[in-house]
Amino acid sequence: MKIHEYQAKELFRSHHIPVPEGYVATSPDDACTLAGRLGRFPVVIKAQIHAGGRGKGGGVKIAGSLDEVRRAAEAILGRPLVTPQTGPKGKKVRKVLVEQGLDIVQELYVSIIPDRSTAKIMIIASRAGGMDIEEVAAQHPEKIIRVLINPLAGIESDHCREIAAGLKLTDSLAGKFSSLIEKLYGLFIETDCSLLEINPLVITAREELIALDAKVEIDDNALFRQKDVLKFRDVDEEDPLEVEASKYNLNYINLNGNVGNMVNGAGLAMATMDLIKSAGAEPANFLDVGGGANEEMVENGFRIILSDSNVKGVLINIFGGILRCDVLAEGVVKAARKTGINVPVVIRLQGTNVEKGREILAASGLNLITAKDLSDAAGKIAEIVGK
Amino acid sequence: MSIFVNKETRLLVQGITGREGQFHTRQCIEYGTRVVAGVTPGKGGQTMDDVPVFNSVREAVQETGANCSMIFVPPAFAANAIREAIDEAVDLIVAITEGIPVLDMMRTKNYLQGKRSRLIGPNCPGIITPGQCKIGIMPGFIHKPGGPIGVVSRSGTLTYEVVHQLSTKGIGQTTCLGIGGDPVNGTNFIDCLKAFEEDAETKGIVLVGEIGGTAEEDAAAYIREKVNKPVVGFVAGLSAPPGRRMGHAGAIVSGSSGTAQSKIAVMKEAGIHVCDNLGRFGDFCAGVF
Numbered sequence: 001m002k003i004h005e006y007q008a009k010e011l012f013r014s015h016h017i018p019v020p021e022g023y024v025a026t027s028p029d030d031a032c033t034l035a036g037r038l039g040r041f042p043v044v045i046k047a048q049i050h051a052g053g054r055g056k057g058g059g060v061k062i063a064g065s066l067d068e069v070r071r072a073a074e075a076i077l078g079r080p081l082v083t084p085q086t087g088p089k090g091k092k093v094r095k096v097l098v099e100q101g102l103d104i105v106q107e108l109y110v111s112i113i114p115d116r117s118t119a120k121i122m123i124i125a126s127r128a129g130g131m132d133i134e135e136v137a138a139q140h141p142e143k144i145i146r147v148l149i150n151p152l153a154g155i156e157s158d159h160c161r162e163i164a165a166g167l168k169l170t171d172s173l174a175g176k177f178s179s180l181i182e183k184l185y186g187l188f189i190e191t192d193c194s195l196l197e198i199n200p201l202v203i204t205a206r207e208e209l210i211a212l213d214a215k216v217e218i219d220d221n222a223l224f225r226q227k228d229v230l231k232f233r234d235v236d237e238e239d240p241l242e243v244e245a246s247k248y249n250l251n252y253i254n255l256n257g258n259v260g261n262m263v264n265g266a267g268l269a270m271a272t273m274d275l276i277k278s279a280g281a282e283p284a285n286f287l288d289v290g291g292g293a294n295e296e297m298v299e300n301g302f303r304i305i306l307s308d309s310n311v312k313g314v315l316i317n318i319f320g321g322i323l324r325c326d327v328l329a330e331g332v333v334k335a336a337r338k339t340g341i342n343v344p345v346v347i348r349l350q351g352t353n354v355e356k357g358r359e360i361l362a363a364s365g366l367n368l369i370t371a372k373d374l375s376d377a378a379g380k381i382a383e384i385v386g387k
Numbered sequence: 388m389s390i391f392v393n394k395e396t397r398l399l400v401q402g403i404t405g406r407e408g409q410f411h412t413r414q415c416i417e418y419g420t421r422v423v424a425g426v427t428p429g430k431g432g433q434t435m436d437d438v439p440v441f442n443s444v445r446e447a448v449q450e451t452g453a454n455c456s457m458i459f460v461p462p463a464f465a466a467n468a469i470r471e472a473i474d475e476a477v478d479l480i481v482a483i484t485e486g487i488p489v490l491d492m493m494r495t496k497n498y499l500q501g502k503r504s505r506l507i508g509p510n511c512p513g514i515i516t517p518g519q520c521k522i523g524i525m526p527g528f529i530h531k532p533g534g535p536i537g538v539v540s541r542s543g544t545l546t547y548e549v550v551h552q553l554s555t556k557g558i559g560q561t562t563c564l565g566i567g568g569d570p571v572n573g574t575n576f577i578d579c580l581k582a583f584e585e586d587a588e589t590k591g592i593v594l595v596g597e598i599g600g601t602a603e604e605d606a607a608a609y610i611r612e613k614v615n616k617p618v619v620g621f622v623a624g625l626s627a628p629p630g631r632r633m634g635h636a637g638a639i640v641s642g643s644s645g646t647a648q649s650k651i652a653v654m655k656e657a658g659i660h661v662c663d664n665l666g667r668f669g670d671f672c673a674g675v676f
Contacts, residue, residue, distance in 0.1 A: 278664065
């Protein structure tokens with residue numbers, strides 16, 4: 001689960017990790033009032049959306065007066081912000097963070113991630129802060145410091161010293177830095193983060209270390225034990241159809257194409273999308289109804305696909321294992337009767353109770369196109385939407 | 388021959404009295420698996436059909452000599468269940484549970500270091516040696532006993548699709564297993580490749596990957612160095628958008644890493660026969676093997 005920068009900074013504050021003084025505004029008037037509360041200029045106005053690269057898209061502005069605060073807030077709020085990570089449509093900005101400007105001497109980079117291949121927790125740091133870290137890693141790998149921590153043993157002072165030494169920090173800063181890293185690690189573990197990134201972590205003229213930015217993502221699998229963090233979920237940042245699907249425990253992702261598809265199992269769903277694409281069409285979504293889906297989930301999945309107005313045809317691909325073909329067929333027939341099918345539907349069934357499933361579909365009297373295998377299914381749906 | 392499991396395997400099921408646990412235990416028994424015990428804390432002394440239920444893995448192992456455990460425990464308690472089986476030195480632990488927190492699995496994987504047990508999964512369909520034993524949730528009837536192909540995959544239903552096409556073409560399997568769709572898992576591709584390479588009856592290997600992580604790249608490097616048997620590969624997710632978790636927790640393209648395109652390129656370079664049309668997978672394998 002993604003959270004906003006201002007929410008990540010709230011988490012930082014509660015873990016005694018220094019962040020600039022700042023407040024969240026939803027209108028230009030608000031922004032001016034809050035800038036006044038900060039007391040001195042410059043202040044920084046930062047768009048709050050769930051995407052990176054905000055600076056590049058014009059979503060971060062520095063203001064030297066209340067007039068400039070108002071103009072910056074007016075330019076950002078209520079409009080879509082396009083960044084390298086949002087796609088061409090951008091994301092509508094509903095909130096800005098109004099923050100105290102700082103006297104910056106140096107910018108560092110720090111992040112913590114779970115390292116899949118070693119099953120250790122990796123701390124990544126660099127003196128090249130404020131830049132795209134993937135680019136730094138590609139062009140100057142020597143500028144990146146990586147330290148692995150066994151989560152059973154936890155963080156030790158040696159780890160912190162190693163990073164501080166790699167960043168060539170002065171002795172007085174190295175002490176502050178180590179204590180900061182320990183707090184960040186603590187936050188990472190306690191809130192089940194899947195990403196914690198500060199870019200940049202700044203050193204000020206007064207030799208303070210302050211998290212100028214904050215990016216935190218929480219492991220979805222751990223949300224059941226992170227009730228305090230759940231309040232940070234912002235459904236405005238999510239696709240409305242995805243929000244609807246999540247109510248039924250459906251794995252649905254809205255995409256740009258026009259072939260809706262419903263598949264059981266994530267791997268098969270991805271492979272089905274690939275087949276649609278290689279047949280010359282574009283998938284409108286990813287939808288994994290899961291191995292243990294029931295009739296209700298199938299029905300809701302089908303309804304959600306059809307409510308996407310871009311969808312010109314639907315491909316249903318089910319390999320019956322735990323999810324039996326007859327259950328799938330019942331769900332589709334019910335959904336079709338309730339919502340009505342307004343586009344052609346191609347169905348490919350295989351596996352457990354396949355004959356029974358085909359009988360139910362045939363007896364329904366609905367206009368469903370059956371495919372004999374995967375290639376046939378992808379070819380048929382591509383032909384239909386290509387007309 | 389086969390890898391990891393055969394008709395001698397004595398299975399215990401952790402979480403046997405839950406809905407999923409019961410359903411799949413019955414399916415496994417029907418397939419011929421020797422299910423000797425179940426474990427559900429607080430339900431010791433009961434039976435599930437004819438299978439005795441114990442309060443702990445320790446009791447179950449002591450009483451029945453179980454050497455393999457299949458885990459259906461809910462995500463919040465699954466890591467503890469795995470640890471319990473590790474502590475009793477159960478040879479093989481197959482964790483079906485989906486949705487275990489990543490941090491729990493990182494701890495479990497480090498705990499496993501130097502221990503006797505092998506862990507398959509979590510978030511996996513399990514393992515089957517066709518005609519001998521089925522430990523997991525895959526439909527048994529799609530498999531064809533007798534080999535000569537070993538199948539290893541990060542997916543569930545995609546594996547069924549692949550196996551079904553093999554069987555339809557008359558190509559049998561020695562052992563088929565899913566290593567799971569989570570970012571941190573127990574057994575990896577390389578462990579399975581090594582076992583298949585050493586198994587005399589396995590003449591060829593099918594490896595099914597997907598986007599995210601570097602498991603396919605690591606497997607390709609290993610195959611280039613150590614595997615002499617022919618390998619057919621497939622990677623799902625060519626059309627997946629970056630930064631989105633495609634159902635499996637581990638199936639995510641982060642930045643420019645973990646894409647299907649780059650995995651396929653590395654696999655081809657290592658001499659793996661990569662099939663790019665799932666609809667013709669069976670024909671493709673018939674051509675290679």
